[in-house]
Amino acid sequence: MGLFDDLDRYTNQIKDRISASAAAVCIMKDNKIIHERYSGYHHFHKGARKVDEFSQFNVYSTRVTYVGLAVAIAINDGAIKSIDDPISNYLTNYDNNVLGNTTIRHLVTRTTGLQFQGKSVVRKFEEGTSFEGKKPEVLAAIIKNATGKTVAETINERVFKPLGLTQTEWRTEGKETLVCDINDPNSYPTLRLESNEGSDRNLYITARELALWGNLHLHKGTMQGQQILPRDLFENVTSKMTPNTLPVQLPRLGYFWWIQDKNVANSEIGPDLPEGTYQILGASGCSCTVIPEQKAVVVRMTNSLWTFGGKNGFDYIADIQRFGNIATQALNQHSYATF
Template sequence: MPVDIFNSLDQYTEQIKNRIAASAAAVCVIKDNEIIHEWYSGNHHFHSGARKVDASSQFNVYSTRVTYVGLAAAIAINDGAIQNLDDPISKYLSIYNNDILGNTTLRHLVTRTTGLQFQGNGGVVRKFEEGTSFEGKKPEILATIIKNATGKTVAEIINERVLKPLGLTRTEWRTEGKETLVCDINDPNSYPTLRLESNEGSDRNLYITARELALWGNLHLNKGAIKGKQILPKEIFQSVSSIMTPNTLPVHLPRLGYFWWIQDKNVSNSEIGPDLPEGTYQIFGASGCSCTVIPNHKAVVVRMTNSLWTFGGKNGFDYIADIQRFGNLVEQALNEYSIVHR
């Protein structure tokens, strides 16, 4: 097995790890339902006694978690608890002003086009007309809708319908620390931290191993079928990984499924590497973690790091250029792998 084909991903990730002052990094590649490459580097933090990174290390994946919220919403729709993606969100959010929510739907919510700014104590402000511009994620609002519609939290749905059937035990919304959790590096000169919050499934405390995040992507790639068993209807995965963005959005703005970024060559500011083929979908988190699903190659590639020091352009780091560059290297490596295995 020519593992060295994927060394370019490891080497680049190591460079980025050093550049962003991360202490930990990992890469995992699944091809044709097999893990064909794994790489681990560093320690859980920079201080004395830190645990070495290995296959059991769980990284906080931050915004990557929103795809779990998205899948829970798709399950709720498939089950009939939510009628469809074009249901108005006002139907499920009684505490907000319906006149301001207006015609905003779940479609706008999962594609980040609501135009709304939610505030504490039921406050909401409209910033732009729904479906006309792009905004930050609102997984906590979708999680509230899911709970109001189903009576269950996102974590309960995902644990019951996905994690337990697949035997995934290292995907956890953590409320307390444990040895396998990788710390966040907020600044190279500060103490490392863990983000411990609610276990309901929408907070920024989802800790996962590189392998289990890759298996999450592979579940989507296989449209819910694993080892010949269909754990969820394939229609659910077809919807979450297809473009759901309303056609009112200007063509140069990102196209999303259920929070997944979908490759579209017309988009000028995508997080997805431009060399990756149409049909690729990806999610990316603040700590540098990403999951890229490439149906053309029947492959999933995961990258993990643990730094918050440079996200959002802090300290002169272009995080969009970084993840695009990584995606282009993924495409190059998979093309080389395909040539070797013709």
């Protein structure tokens, strides 16, 4: 019996439960891939491509960590003064009285209290006092106004090219290696193709390259002995940046990454994962979990939109917590086996 058999078995059970056609698991530890498994097909219809290491999944909200790193780079470069800069300094088309004291920090930790509606903005609650949905498109606009570059241009230039990553793409047209979305078991498969600027829900990635993304963060900007971005930039991105004004039971985030905090009641990270773990999850079931204590990154890919958000009785929070708990147990066994 393999050390990761339980994890693979659970992943396949979830694939079937959510009516996904495709799944993948990729685990890195100590800078090496120690386990990967691919199952299923790009969709359910005749002629579908079998899933393999070249299959690119739409990762949905997992993409926001790329926007988060882009703003961290802008801050490091001085294009944005600090994480506590008011967003009104960079957004000129909205009412400053409504934007008020909202900062970049509030954006990356999902605590702005604002609701953007086209060219207008309304305040739903005071900044830093409650938790909300993600607003990567607002942050992307700030980045472009501050730097003159899109998120995609920044990340391509500063991360993908130095690391030779070629299978992480904001897709505007289809190709053979893209895994389709399954919206429900009886519908036609779809591809989400949007702008190539870097904030839309069209970021397609292989399991290996998403693991490398997590590994870049784990090793604080170093890969293959090369420091491609400053170490302290990654320290900030993956540390708790949530304002202290947020009630203690609500999630703590870095730059969009959920940070493990055992004092927090509402978290998507499994309770067995150690302090310092950080994670991001997307609507299609794709996730990237970084576990510094185990020097490991765990990636899961699936392609169903049928059950996210509690649809059809599926508890996606319980699922990703269970997945993480099984993964960390397997990694502990791996450490004992190689000791």
